[in-house]
Amino acid sequence: MQQHHEFLLIHGSWHTGACWRHVEAVLQANGHKTHAITLPGHGDGATDVSLEKYVQAIVDYVDAAALDKFVLVGHSAGGTIVCKAAEKLGDTIARLVLISPLLAKDGEALTQAVPPAYADLFAQMAAANDNNQIMVPWEVWRDSFIGDASEEVARAAFDELCPEPFGPLTEAVDLSKFAQLPIAKSYIRCMEDVVFPVGEFGLFPRMYEQIAPCRLVNVQGSHELMYSNPDALADALIKAGRA
Amino acid sequence: MQQHHEFLLIHGSWHTGACWRHVEAVLQANGHKTHAITLPGHGDGATDVSLEKYVQAIVDYVDAAALDKFVLVGHSAGGTIVCKAAEKLGDTIARLVLISPLLAKDGEALTQAVPPAYADLFAQMAAANDNNQIMVPWEVWRDSFIGDASEEVARAAFDELCPEPFGPLTEAVDLSKFAQLPIAKSYIRCMEDVVFPVGEFGLFPRMYEQIAPCRLVNVQGSHELMYSNPDALADALIKAGRA
């Protein structure tokens, strides 16, 4: 007998909560409840954002919706944000699920978790516009983020992206409490994820090692399965989310 | 035309020969013959066991059943045991198949092949009971051993486990003859196996490198496919076992 879960889905850089709609449809069709929020500064024009405001947006939503024993899901840079949120939410969370997460080390910033050349590029991009924002270029998006999709799907997803506030990515994150939390964790590995080149700076297994021991769920496809293969991602979420 | 093989299946720590029953059913339904034995000290209460007694149990079974040109399969710590048995069985074995094996290096003990923190934990566990036995805790079993199963399957499999004699895991193993054996080998990699955290101490590719060159067969799933997906493991065994 399949268990039914309640998922709260937190997006990563350049995305909004709308990125999950295809995955939510599949999860709901399988009897699960889903929630997705958009973090401040993502599509709303706000520029005075911070990691603390990201985390507070999650906590506020959980309180308002009175969620309990739910599965908290973070994608990419959203992975660090849900880890930080877990410090405040504690055992309200049934399990934490990280999809191809970008995880800051305790006391470090997210920019320290990306390959140095990328961090430099981001800093240059942010400095070059008035809003301290960064954006992923199409060529990088096409082959490194969503190489498993058709060009049409890749283009349509790209058109949904929004500029990302750079500030929060440069904030040192205190994750000392999180490291002590006795919270069950699952890691969804997207097997064709090459957001960072596989090898020294590849997401896997570098990020997995930071959070192990935790359940590992593999799924074929790129970093952007919510667009390229929402059925496969929903299936992985169900396996990752169960008790 | 598919070849039919005869498999002798050797379990790993905490298991008995009964762990293979679902896999055996699939193999037999596909026309293959199967055998599975339980190593001494696994469920029979015996505590005066050793690597030599494990190996002798295999040799005795092969002699009694007059097996010839069979596929010898070892799972996890059973991998080291079948390598040692191969030294005595020689070309009676058609091919050696190792499933997510834990392989001691020549002259070292199995405890030297596990992450140091795990070896320490095992030693403390063994010292804490009268029978020098160790047992895998439920939380570790659930997410690190069998994360791909439903909670029900994971729980039922856990209820079948038995305490493991710690002594044999601490014996130095002489594998100098094995290294010279011209025996065909296959390695079944369980893609979601995180018994040891992926990375420096992960089973793959660390164990594969010790035994290469050998055939590699990938199968999705955890360390405990005999419970979580016996069909997939049987399929992998057929591919791994053929000439």
Next chain:
Amino acid sequence: MQQHHEFLLIHGSWHTGACWRHVEAVLQANGHKTHAITLPGHGDGATDVSLEKYVQAIVDYVDAAALDKFVLVGHSAGGTIVCKAAEKLGDTIARLVLISPLLAKDGEALTQAVPPAYADLFAQMAAANDNNQIMVPWEVWRDSFIGDASEEVARAAFDELCPEPFGPLTEAVDLSKFAQLPIAKSYIRCMEDVVFPVGEFGLFPRMYEQIAPCRLVNVQGSHELMYSNPDALADALIKAGRA
């Protein structure tokens, strides 16, 4: 709507253009155009070959067939050859696709890209015959090259192989222009490829890192998917080749 592409397929060591025939049939059945040539010295008895002659054979074919905006595919050692050819062909190529490639570093020879023990073995083999040729032994072919095939398929494919001229593998390759080419690239990773033992000298991710950033397409199976699973390889080529 699926795009249709035109593929030019370049084989690796010991193969001829005929190795692609099963893959070509699948690609053509899906509406794609295909071309495959045999490099000089592969089955024709020629021994005065060089990397330059390999590259020229590709350029000559492209000119004669007036190919434009085609997908240039290189397998194994053919990967280095298509990279070098790309320097001459420029934006006539729509995308470069590398299947389990063996890539020389700029200024180095292919023999420097293989594990040192293999390079020594090749040199000894070449010195031991009048034609400075090398050949892959059956046992290595069976388990390290094509472990995913039945014995019958493995044997039939082996019977099609031809001795490989060793000279070109020892030539230093100038790839300085290639490194500057703004050409779209895809890398097809064969998940069970153990031509070189996984780990320090494994093809992946070592070769991927040399060519990143580029699209990654995973496909189950060995180095020799054109024989063991041409349907899967054709599917991967379609995903790898699209814009």
